[in-house]
Amino acid sequence: MSRFRIAVHITPRRGILDPQGKTVADALHTLGFSTVRDVHVGRHVIVEVDAGTADSATALTREMCEKLLANPVTEDYEIASVEGA
Amino acid sequence: MRFGIVTFPGSNCDYDAYQAVVETIGEEAVYLWHKDHDLKQSDVIILPGGFSYGDYLRAGAIARFSPVMQDVIAFAKRGGPVLAICNGFQIACEAGLLPGALLRNASLKYICEFVRIRVESNDTTFTNRYAVGDIMRVPIAHGDGRYTADDETLNRLEGDGRVVFRYAGGPADADEWWSPNGAMRAIAGIVNETGNVLGMMPHPERAVDSLLGSDDGLRVFESMLARIGV
Numbered sequence: 001m002s003r004f005r006i007a008v009h010i011t012p013r014r015g016i017l018d019p020q021g022k023t024v025a026d027a028l029h030t031l032g033f034s035t036v037r038d039v040h041v042g043r044h045v046i047v048e049v050d051a052g053t054a055d056s057a058t059a060l061t062r063e064m065c066e067k068l069l070a071n072p073v074t075e076d077y078e079i080a081s082v083e084g085a
Numbered sequence: 086m087r088f089g090i091v092t093f094p095g096s097n098c099d100y101d102a103y104q105a106v107v108e109t110i111g112e113e114a115v116y117l118w119h120k121d122h123d124l125k126q127s128d129v130i131i132l133p134g135g136f137s138y139g140d141y142l143r144a145g146a147i148a149r150f151s152p153v154m155q156d157v158i159a160f161a162k163r164g165g166p167v168l169a170i171c172n173g174f175q176i177a178c179e180a181g182l183l184p185g186a187l188l189r190n191a192s193l194k195y196i197c198e199f200v201r202i203r204v205e206s207n208d209t210t211f212t213n214r215y216a217v218g219d220i221m222r223v224p225i226a227h228g229d230g231r232y233t234a235d236d237e238t239l240n241r242l243e244g245d246g247r248v249v250f251r252y253a254g255g256p257a258d259a260d261e262w263w264s265p266n267g268a269m270r271a272i273a274g275i276v277n278e279t280g281n282v283l284g285m286m287p288h289p290e291r292a293v294d295s296l297l298g299s300d301d302g303l304r305v306f307e308s309m310l311a312r313i314g315v
Contacts, residue, residue: 012188016233017267019191043142068150071143071179073186074233 001050004057005085009078010070011042044080045069054082086315088114089127091157091173093148098134098170098290105290106131110306119151128315129166130157132173134226134288144187144229145175154180166210166313167282168305171227174274174284183277183284184242185234187227191267195228199298200265202273202287203253206246209276210312211283214304220253221301223287225265230286232268232275242275250274250285 012018018040025039047064051057058079070077088106092099099116106114115125119137124130137148148154154176161167161182169177177183190196204212204219215221234242242248250273254263264271266286274285289302 016188017191017231019189019193019267023193068142068146071146071186073178073184073235074188 001052003048003050003085004054005083006047006049006057006061007080007082008045008047008061008065008069009042009080010045010065010075011040011078013074013076016074042075048085054084058082086112086129086310086313087125087127088112088129088131089117089124090114090131090133091117091119091153092133093119093135093137093151093176095137095139096133096135096172098172098288101288102131102133102170102290105293105302105306109293109303110310112310117153119148119153122152122156124153124156124160128313129168129309130160131290132157132167132169132176133290134171134173137172137176140229143175143179144172145177145179148172148176149179158182161277161282164279164281166309168211168309169282169284170288170290171225171230171286174286175229177282177284182282183275184238185232185275187229187286188231188233189229190227190231190265195226196230196265197224197226198265199224200287201253202250204249205251206249206276208246209249209280209283209308211276211305211308212249213312214308221250221287221289221292222299223289223292223302224298225287227266227286230266230268232272232286234269239270239272242272243270245278247276247278247280248272248274249276249283250287
């Protein structure tokens with residue numbers, strides 16, 4: 001068993017109204033970042049888990065996303081990185 | 086008839102629900118602790134409002150896995166009546182008892198005020214004492230009440246007559262859809278396919294006496310008594 005540190009990005013699904021992202025985009029425009037086209041605000045979750053291999057740690061994290069970390073109705077998730085911890 | 090009211094860490098409308106049951110329709114109410122696997126032989130379960138588990142991760146996401154919820158889910162799947170109010174509605178969606186999800190209000194603001202809702206269906210366990218089109222004045226108090234589902238789900242809900250309450254406009258245009266939180270199709274409350282689980286963001290239990298500003302929610306409890314009364 002080794003310990004892995006896995007980072008997960010969870011974002012509102014495309015097409016679903018994201019008022020927080022829109023508000024941040026508006027603020028960026030106000031600050032002069034006129035080329036900003038879209039902003040989405042989500043969550044960044046770091047899970048440390050003991051597993052035999054990086055693949056099994058990733059598979060386990062996917063299962064956590066499906067069951068709890070992300071809401072399959074409104075959110076998408078992406079495993080951003082897997083590192084030995 | 087016994088109402089079981091679940092108390093999660095962070096529930097804050099459990100006592101309101103208790104009072105609504107005991108003082109207005111004179112039935113028995115018991116509290117159900119979130120860590121117990123014991124529904125105390127309740128005839129109806131109420132999932133009350135509040136901020137279970139601090140709304141961590143997503144409103145209702147953690148409560149859905151608490152021990153008592155496994156029994157509530159089994160109870161609901163057997164056809165047992167469940168009234169899920171506010172945070173309870175969020176928990177019921179997370180638990181898959183109801184379709185869709187409740188997202189952050191479109192205004193990004195917590196809203197605490199009386200609103201008007203329209204009864205869209207009275208062919209339910211929870212609304213049989215109302216007439217379709219009745220306008221109720223009831224409070225809402227939530228930060229995450231924007232009902233969201235895909236078009237297919239919304240069409241099915243409407244087609245099956247499962248949209249029970251919609252937010253209604255001001256006095257002059259009570260039939261107009263208007264949503265304080267950005268809910269899709271102004272949906273304020275829905276029932277599941279078998280009609281035994283009602284989820285609603287407004288608080289009928291806080292509108293059971295004119296001293297509270299309105300008694301328009303009273304008939305939700307009277308409806309349950311009329312339909313389930315044992």
